[in-house]
Amino acid sequence: MRVRTLRQQEARAGLALISPTLIITLVVVVVPLLWAIMLAFQDVRLINIRRAGLFGNYTLENFTYVLAEPGFWGSLVNTLIYTIAGTALSIVIGLVAALALRDRFPGRTIIRASILVPYIAPVVAVAFLWEVMLNPQFGIVNTWLAEPVAFLTQAKGTFLGMEVPVALITVILFEAWRYFPFAFLFILARLQAMPHELEEAATVDGATPTQRFRYVIMPQLWRIVALLSVLRFVFTFTKFDDVYLLTGGGAGTEVVSVRVYNFLTARDDIGASAAQAIVLALVLVVFLIVYLRSFGSADEQR
Amino acid sequence: MSRDRFERALFRVLRPITIAVLFLVTAFPFFYMVMLSVRDIQELILDPGSLLPERWTLATYRDVLTRQGFLTFMANSAIVAVASVVVTLLISIPGAYAVARLDFFGRRQVHFLFLAVYLFPAIVLAIPLFVLFTMIGLRGSLPGLILVYIAQTVPVTVYMLRNYFETVPASVEEAAAIDGCGRVETIWRVVLPLSKPSLMATGLYAFMIAWNEFLFALLFLVERRDRWTVSLGLSQLAGSIEIPTTVLMAGSVVLTLPIVVLFFASERLLTEGLTAGAEKG
Numbered sequence: 001m002r003v004r005t006l007r008q009q010e011a012r013a014g015l016a017l018i019s020p021t022l023i024i025t026l027v028v029v030v031v032p033l034l035w036a037i038m039l040a041f042q043d044v045r046l047i048n049i050r051r052a053g054l055f056g057n058y059t060l061e062n063f064t065y066v067l068a069e070p071g072f073w074g075s076l077v078n079t080l081i082y083t084i085a086g087t088a089l090s091i092v093i094g095l096v097a098a099l100a101l102r103d104r105f106p107g108r109t110i111i112r113a114s115i116l117v118p119y120i121a122p123v124v125a126v127a128f129l130w131e132v133m134l135n136p137q138f139g140i141v142n143t144w145l146a147e148p149v150a151f152l153t154q155a156k157g158t159f160l161g162m163e164v165p166v167a168l169i170t171v172i173l174f175e176a177w178r179y180f181p182f183a184f185l186f187i188l189a190r191l192q193a194m195p196h197e198l199e200e201a202a203t204v205d206g207a208t209p210t211q212r213f214r215y216v217i218m219p220q221l222w223r224i225v226a227l228l229s230v231l232r233f234v235f236t237f238t239k240f241d242d243v244y245l246l247t248g249g250g251a252g253t254e255v256v257s258v259r260v261y262n263f264l265t266a267r268d269d270i271g272a273s274a275a276q277a278i279v280l281a282l283v284l285v286v287f288l289i290v291y292l293r294s295f296g297s298a299d300e301q302r
Numbered sequence: 303m304s305r306d307r308f309e310r311a312l313f314r315v316l317r318p319i320t321i322a323v324l325f326l327v328t329a330f331p332f333f334y335m336v337m338l339s340v341r342d343i344q345e346l347i348l349d350p351g352s353l354l355p356e357r358w359t360l361a362t363y364r365d366v367l368t369r370q371g372f373l374t375f376m377a378n379s380a381i382v383a384v385a386s387v388v389v390t391l392l393i394s395i396p397g398a399y400a401v402a403r404l405d406f407f408g409r410r411q412v413h414f415l416f417l418a419v420y421l422f423p424a425i426v427l428a429i430p431l432f433v434l435f436t437m438i439g440l441r442g443s444l445p446g447l448i449l450v451y452i453a454q455t456v457p458v459t460v461y462m463l464r465n466y467f468e469t470v471p472a473s474v475e476e477a478a479a480i481d482g483c484g485r486v487e488t489i490w491r492v493v494l495p496l497s498k499p500s501l502m503a504t505g506l507y508a509f510m511i512a513w514n515e516f517l518f519a520l521l522f523l524v525e526r527r528d529r530w531t532v533s534l535g536l537s538q539l540a541g542s543i544e545i546p547t548t549v550l551m552a553g554s555v556v557l558t559l560p561i562v563v564l565f566f567a568s569e570r571l572l573t574e575g576l577t578a579g580a581e582k583g
Binding site (some may be wrong): 022140277 | 305313320334338339347351392393397399400404408422424426430431432433456534536537548557562563569
């Protein structure tokens with residue numbers, strides 16, 4: 001009988017223990033991803049899906065069809081505006097909230113808990129709540145306004161004499177409201193781990209509160225803010241639930257993920273749906289590479 | 303007045319205002335949700351600006367739970383969420399232990415896979431899974447949905463548990479091994495009892511993902527009303543004109559409450575567990 005060394009035994013045990021995790025991620029994530037890429041290059045609908053095999057007819061038709069539609073580019077622009085504005089707003093509000101709640105005060109625990117609720121609450125419930133609150137007939141927000149505004153069904157409106165995309169702004173505000181707690185949690189944790197000595201030294205040297213923020217606190221927060229930007233950008237860029245539930249993609253808020261869903265279900269065009277999802281993922285990867293390049297080099301220079 | 307004194311005075315005023323606004327913006331919608339769920343629809347239409355109901359009623363809850371079928375939806379959601387938690391823990395405990403303790407081929411590469419799955423867009427995954435589940439007839443079944451939730455949570459839960467397992471001193475495990483414990487017995491009798499707070503947090507995370515999830519429930523279950531989860535049920539009924547808004551509001555309280563209660567209950571338990579550990583160590 002071959003005797004295994006302790007090291008070999010350990011390697012075997014490790015693989016055995018990790019294998020359920022690997023198998024389920026491979027079967028439910030990695031393999032479907034590869035299949036999604038294959039579907040994007042085939043002409044498939046649910047009706048003829050059984051005929052589309054591994055060696056089916058590959059074609060670029062889906063991509064040429066999808067990219068030629070003006071609706072796709074419009075939704076890609078919407079996705080970008082929605083993502084950049086939503087990410088930036090949620091991080092800025094999260095930063096302000098973290099700074100305000102940094103020092104102790106009576107009732108801090110309750111306020112902190114209340115701030116986290118929009119983030120942990122089910123998206124369907126909060127989206128429905130916003131819909132009701134913003135309803136033009138009986139929404140409570142509209143009873144506070146001089147004239148009722150159809151926040152979620154109106155593509156364009158005028159505000160202070162300017163034309164603004166009402167529904168898109170509403171969806172972005174929802175995004176900021178729902179995800180600023182995420183940024184708040186991370187930034188607050190970082191703030192509380194910061195040593196107080198540096199700030200005290202700056203105070204002794206006569207730095208005012210804004211100077212202390214600018215020259216002492218913010219330099220220590222850049223890393224976490226950069227990480228949060230990447231995370232929020234990635235999550236928001238492909239987000240489906242929020243926009244679908246609030247507007248269904250109407251009133252000038254169609255983002256690519258909602259389009260992917262509509263092609264998949266309403267139009268039953270799996271190939272075109274997959275093609276758009278792949279393009280969306282590719283654009284995301286390009287953005288990430290550009291971001292990491294420019295940020296990475298800036299970080300080296302510092 | 304010097305700049306420093308001016309700024310200090312300014313922030314002394316601004317800080318409470320900021321805190322008050324944040325509290326109002328986050329708490330008011332949920333307060334309004336509850337207040338709307340305990341009144342009759344007539345009141346809302348006649349006086350949409352009122353905050354407190356004139357006549358309180360729980361008929362909305364009776365309606366939403368029985369006539370609209372939310373009791374069934376809750377049972378479905380509970381089955382899906384509890385099954386997801388149990389299986390996720392069963393899979394990720396050995397996985398996390400392996401990554402934390404054992405040296406095996408590909409241990410370093412595993413992290414990349416997990417990060418990729420964590421960042422991976424659900425909408426891309428939705429297409430092939432929708433097609434696959436249609437083909438093999440798993441659409442409309444809860445186990446299919448549970449499988450997807452497990453796959454999406456396991457990479458994160460392995461990561462969460464690994465971080466904790468690494469803080470368990472190896473000497474404790476070695477002592478167990480000398481006392482004759484095998485690998486599995488060591489995990490079961492030594493590592494897990496020491497990791498209770500982390501197990502709670504991990505389980506809670508898996509529960510929240512499964513209870514709140516919407517996209518896959520929509521794709522897989524929409525045609526089977528008797529299999530709807532609470533999230534899916536509320537989203538599907540929200541569009542109908544026949545069901546009063548206040549009744550649906552009761553539905554969204556029913557959907558939100560379990561998550562909020564669980565979160566606050568375990569948040570306290572978690573911090574207690576963590577601080578207790580700190581005192582001993």
